Amino acid sequence: MSKVKKNKIIFWFIILSLFLAAPQVLDNYFVYLLNLFFIACIVSVGLNILTGFAGQVSLGQAAFFGIGAYTSSLCMIKIGFPFWLSLPLGGLAGAGISLLIGLPSLKVSGYYLALVTLAFNEIVNLIMIHWKDMTNGTDGLNTPSPKLGEFVFSSDGSKYYVIFLLALFLFMAARNILKSKTGRAFISLKDSEVASQSVGINLGKYKIIAFMISAFYASLAGGLHAIALSYIHPQDFSLFRSIIFLMMIVIGGLGTLRGPFIGAALFTLLPEALGKFHEYQELIYAFILLASIIFLPSGLIRLPGRLAAVTRKV
């Protein structure tokens, strides 16, 4: 084993143990924020596969987030399934429904696809609001905490381990997918659909796979969101939330492995940092987004590189 590789392993080991120890040392509120951060990371890592790597725009990620949250909560409340079964069911529900919305992507892309996913998000949101018998409408749903035998995961600290471990697993999976044949197919698809087809890549198949993966990630994150907050409300899954997810990956750095984490951290911490200026939150988000699109189109992750280039020139 080379020295570099050894150092790398030690580095990641330290990071991992820091994260595992976090709930023991940190304040409850910070643990709660970390939970939200990891949930946002899961969605944005999934969305990054679809948008950043496979090049398909989606304005409907909050709908899948919501489908996961409602499916897993309702499985627990109405049927009495344990959380450990409800969560994957929520993920599968999202992935299943994404087939429906992935199908138009075979025919359309770019602007058209943005419109389809946007309309899809709005329809799902309206169903959440109006199907009162099932979703309890705008009163929201109280999600029970997961249980393992006698132990109830009711504190933020205990939920943290569930969320963190699943997130870690999903990040590794995403990384492996992107390094596999499938991941390479995604990237070539983004660069040129015609060229990919000419080397025998089945466009339709890989577009649908990308859609399903991102929907699966978003839905699982939705299930985790439901237990992290113990409460879900249709407003959590509005179009604006979809836009925030998109903001995360764009500001972080589209099509990079680590960009989504930066974006997720930024958008989890910003609302807290704004505090009193809460009513300006959306406005500030939008200005940040606009500025970053115009001045830093490749995302925050490239900021150090850009700065270095500028200083070298000077």
Added chain:
Amino acid sequence: MFLQVVFSGIVVGSIYALVALGFILIYKGTNIMNFAQGEMVMISAYFGLMYHVYYKIDYFTSLILTILTAGLCGIMLERIVCRPLLKSPVMSIIIATIAVSIIIKNIARLVWGPIFYPFPSAFSVTPFHLGKVMITPKDIGTIVITLILLGMLYYGLQHTKIGAAMLATASNQKAASIMGISVKRVFSITWAISFGLASAGGFLLAPLVSITPEMGDIVIVIFTAAVLGGLESLTGAVVGGVLLGIISNLAGFYISTAFKDVVSFLILITILMFKPSGLFSRGAMRKA
């Protein structure tokens, strides 16, 4: 009753048509899908409110002032946001215009708050009967103003130099610039006209609904109207707008008012899934 519902559908639909037309102008002319078009309708309604109700300027002068203000906004937006992004991928443009729409909406929220402002119409609302249909002068006024604006736009595009330059740029930017047309200037004019149309829509829509910052949600209706018409043709946008006005009015009346919103989304998804080139086109659509 059916005819009555259809008629009021046409009245609303003519407003949709105006705004959808502006939307298509930008899309065809500059290749940018402007997600902020709905917010422009909303903020223009506030401009109208400012001119007509606060400064007590008469109805038609306020309408013209509103259109001019919005046109100026269009030019500014094109300069600040869209010109730097001309060569960017579709994704960046979508996000940038969404950011603009959020900014406009929040400015409206901060300035005017969540209050409903009623907006008076210049025309009386005392109805008269035409067969079984009740018609108010307000309805007639809305349709007539729409027709006048459409006529002006048609004349401008077909019979003026600027119109010819716009059409030329829309069909081939490179060729147009070789022929000595300043493409940048055409873009500015296109945005100005498009926002002018949106603002006229907002001004006419304001008396029908009350003005709130949420009025910009009309953008979905605009998308649907434009997609119905095929996203490529100006006539299509007008027909799509009127058609959508009628359909959503019928759905609202015969099914339920909650269904009025859903129907628009459903049409949007269905058309994009099965006939993305729109209802009326025979040719192939442009991808992306």
